[in-house]
Amino acid sequence: MSKxxxxxxxxxxxxxxxxxxxxxxxVIAAVRSSNAELDATGAxxxxxxxxxxxxxxxxxxxxxxxxxxxxxxVVAGVMSKQRLGQLDQDAVDGIRQQFETNALGPxxxxxxxxxxxxxxxxLGILTSRMGSLAxxxxxxxxxxxxxxxxxxxxxxxxxxxxxxxxxxxxxxxxGWVRTDMTRHDGLIDPEESAAGIIQRMDALTLxxxxxxxxxxxxxxxPW
Ligand SMILES: NC(=O)c1ccc[n+]([C@@H]2O[C@H](COP(=O)([O-])OP(=O)(O)OC[C@H]3O[C@@H](n4cnc5c(N)ncnc54)[C@H](OP(=O)(O)O)[C@@H]3O)[C@@H](O)[C@H]2O)c1
Numbered sequence: 001m002s003k004x005x006x007x008x009x010x011x012x013x014x015x016x017x018x019x020x021x022x023x024x025x026x027v028i029a030a031v032r033s034s035n036a037e038l039d040a041t042g043a044x045x046x047x048x049x050x051x052x053x054x055x056x057x058x059x060x061x062x063x064x065x066x067x068x069x070x071x072x073x074v075v076a077g078v079m080s081k082q083r084l085g086q087l088d089q090d091a092v093d094g095i096r097q098q099f100e101t102n103a104l105g106p107x108x109x110x111x112x113x114x115x116x117x118x119x120x121x122x123l124g125i126l127t128s129r130m131g132s133l134a135x136x137x138x139x140x141x142x143x144x145x146x147x148x149x150x151x152x153x154x155x156x157x158x159x160x161x162x163x164x165x166x167x168x169x170x171x172x173x174x175g176w177v178r179t180d181m182t183r184h185d186g187l188i189d190p191e192e193s194a195a196g197i198i199q200r201m202d203a204l205t206l207x208x209x210x211x212x213x214x215x216x217x218x219x220x221x222p223w
Pocket of ligand 1: 006007008009010011012013031032033049050051052075076077078079101126127128129173174175176177178179180181182186
């Protein structure tokens with residue numbers, strides 16, 4: 001069975017595709033557009049997939065035909081910063097874009113593609129500890145924090161709704177990772193982050209569904 005990764009063109013998503021294909025898994029990589037690095041992984045690549053365009057997610061589902069999925073991993077995400085005192089129209093547009101991508105995107109991907117998950121399949125959503133209410137000790141980053149808190153809530157509802165089909169859901173914080181998103185600042189490289197995510201997904205069972213994980217550390221995070 002295949003593992004579908006959405007948002008695989010660079011950063012953590014690309015590294016997930018690399019590591020999964022290298023260990024011999026059957027990987028489908030869904031991206032807005034591909035590049036030489038992704039092409040080189042040998043994954044089955046689907047372009048034109050944008051998590052904010054629901055039609056593109058349903059088109060991808062149609063292309064899967066009757067191919068069942070073992071994992072659906074939604075990695076796509078964006079980050080921009082909005083500060084109190086500077087919440088002008090541009091800031092509002094930025095907050096809305098983060099909601100569309102980070103919160104609605106994974107939910108609509110689950111709507112379109114979870115029917116392809118086989119019983120015992122797994123849904124992983126890349127979230128962030130910046131979406132944790134308990135862990136917010138520094139404020140700021142309104143759109144990113146709000147959108148990741150929202151996707152955490154969506155993930156818990158998905159865990160309940162998919163339980164009957166024996167599909168386990170994990171909300172995965174990837175660590176603070178050196179990618180384009182962090183301007184290559186961070187504590188770990190995508191290699192370590194992706195390895196932790198794969199380990200967490202491999203180990204995920206139905207009795208742990210709906211939990212919020214620090215994936216590379218393998219520890220639960222507070223909501
Ligand atoms: N890096 C960190 O420290 C960190 C920490 C916590 C959480 N995360 C989360 O981890 C995930 C991956 O982050 P990253 O660091 O790898 O970021 P990244 O290097 O900026 O990569 C983001 C990926 O998301 C894709 N994407 C963005 N908007 C999309 C859309 N509308 N439709 C489809 N794909 C879209 C991008 O594709 P394009 O190339 O087409 O733009 C790219 O492949 C994100 O959800 C992020 O919020 C990252």
